[in-house]
Amino acid sequence: MKPTLFVLAAGMGSRYGGLKQLDGVGPNGETIMDYSIFDAVRGGFGKVVFVIRKSFENDFREKILKKYEHIIPVEIVFQELDCLPEGFAVPDNRIKPWGTNHAVLMGKTVIKEPFAVINADDFYGKESFGVLASFLQSLENKKNIYAMVGYRIGNTLSESGSVARGICSTDNDGFLTSVVERTYIIRDTDGIVKYRDEENGLSPVDENTPVSMNMWGFTPEYFDYSDKQFIEFLKQNSENLKAEFFIPSVVNYLIECGRVKVKVLDTPSKWFGVTYAEDRPSVVKKIKELIEVGEYPKKLF
Numbered sequence: 024m025k026p027t028l029f030v031l032a033a034g035m036g037s038r039y040g041g042l043k044q045l046d047g048v049g050p051n052g053e054t055i056m057d058y059s060i061f062d063a064v065r066g067g068f069g070k071v072v073f074v075i076r077k078s079f080e081n082d083f084r085e086k087i088l089k090k091y092e093h094i095i096p097v098e099i100v101f102q103e104l105d106c107l108p109e110g111f112a113v114p115d116n117r118i119k120p121w122g123t124n125h126a127v128l129m130g131k132t133v134i135k136e137p138f139a140v141i142n143a144d145d146f147y148g149k150e151s152f153g154v155l156a157s158f159l160q161s162l163e164n165k166k167n168i169y170a171m172v173g174y175r176i177g178n179t180l181s182e183s184g185s186v187a188r189g190i191c192s193t194d195n196d197g198f199l200t201s202v203v204e205r206t207y208i209i210r211d212t213d214g215i216v217k218y219r220d221e222e223n224g225l226s227p228v229d230e231n232t233p234v235s236m237n238m239w240g241f242t243p244e245y246f247d248y249s250d251k252q253f254i255e256f257l258k259q260n261s262e263n264l265k266a267e268f269f270i271p272s273v274v275n276y277l278i279e280c281g282r283v284k285v286k287v288l289d290t291p292s293k294w295f296g297v298t299y300a301e302d303r304p305s306v307v308k309k310i311k312e313l314i315e316v317g318e319y320p321k322k323l324f
Contacts, residue, residue, distance in 0.1 A: 024136050025069025026159035026240075028152075030056065031126050032073050032083075032143035033102040045086070046297070048306050050314065053323050055296065056143045058310070059152075060091055061323050066152030067160065068139070070096045074129045077101045090324045100129040108250070111257050114264060122267030123237065124249055131246035137162045140239045140270065146306070147172070147238055148292025149318065158288060159240050169274070170240035171199060173233025173287040174294050176208070177216055183299040185209045189235035189271060190218070190228065191287060199278060199285040202235055202271050233287050236294050239270060248282070249273055 035045070045054055060071060071091065075083050080099065091097050102120065104113045106129065120126075127140055137159035141147060151172050158170045173191055180186060186209075189202040207219035208228075217225040252273050260266035277283040297303050313319050 024163055025067060026156055027070045027072055027134050027136055027138040028060075028063045028068045029127065029130050029134065029138050029140045030059070030071060030073045030143050031123060031140065031237075032056070032075050033120065033126055035075065035079070035083075035143055046303070048303070048310050049323065050311070051322050053310075055146045055306070056087075057090065057323050058319065059141060059143075059145075059147060060095070061319065062147070062149045062152040063139075063156070064095050066149070067156035068095070068152070070098070072098045072100060072130055072133055072138075073143075074100050074102050074126045077103060094324065098133050100133060102126045102129045107257070108254050111254075114261065117264050119265050119267065121253075122269050124268045124270045124273050125253065127270065128246060128249050128253060131243075131250075134246075135243055137240065137242050140237070140241065142237050142296075145236060145238075145294060145296045146309075147236070147294060148290065151238060151290040151292045154288045154290055155238065155240050158286065162240075162242055166242055166244050167283045169242070169245065169283055169285045170288050171235055171274075171285055172238040172240075172290050174236050174238075174290060174292070175231045176228060176234045177210075177230035178291075178293040179234055179236060179295075180208065180210050180216070181298045181302055182305055183301040185219075186298060191233040191235060193233070193287050197287055199274075199287050201278075202275060204271075233289070235271065237270065239274075240288075248277060252276060 047054055088097055139155050155172055162168060185207045187206045188208050189204050191199055192201045194200050205218040209217060211217050215227050216230055217227050220226045253268055256268045274285060278285060295306055295309055297306060314321055
């Protein structure tokens, strides 16, 4: 069975000021997400599930899904604040979404096979989808072995300023042992990648150190683990209106408990996205260059 691609797109309406303004970076107005779907199809994925908010369902179906429906089976699930376990209610004045792993939980009724999780607005690259699809295909009828595509940190930086990245450590077999969030990473004037350490200032880090860009691979029992952890999260954060239930938090917990192993998959792909407004021209330029070398056709769909 081919794996499913699960696209986290519930934030698209607010992030882009409405789907009508979904930013085109390709020569025919293609979005970053269009390139992800194109890469997923040729990489070996068999279905795409989008998690969105109900408020822009009609717009999403009309402007987004129609492009893909003749290429790959697609489904929609919805993430709303009131999608909570029995016995819990939305706290008064809670506006902030519950986070990326809450979004993942919305897929449990429609995903019964190994699946990948990505952000809608990040460019991941052809090789990343290929290596993740291949790994997920090997997991049919298996449990508790997951994957994270580990981008080489030097391939994930912004030319416009510092970035935050989860720097990963692995064991001798390439399995994830920890993810440490570094909130200030740059390529310094000497050309060396460095992160800011509160005690030691700027510290160098090897160009090929793997970092997490929220590209994960799971098998369906991950939903059961997430259900249980979400209940614990809600119990502990009932008064915190800004707390979010993130994927790395659940993954780290499962690793520490010894319940799962997470293989870090190396990719030569260069991640990019619009971290700053100033990044957009660079993204457009990079897409154009990939088309010129034959990585993508001039018109995707």
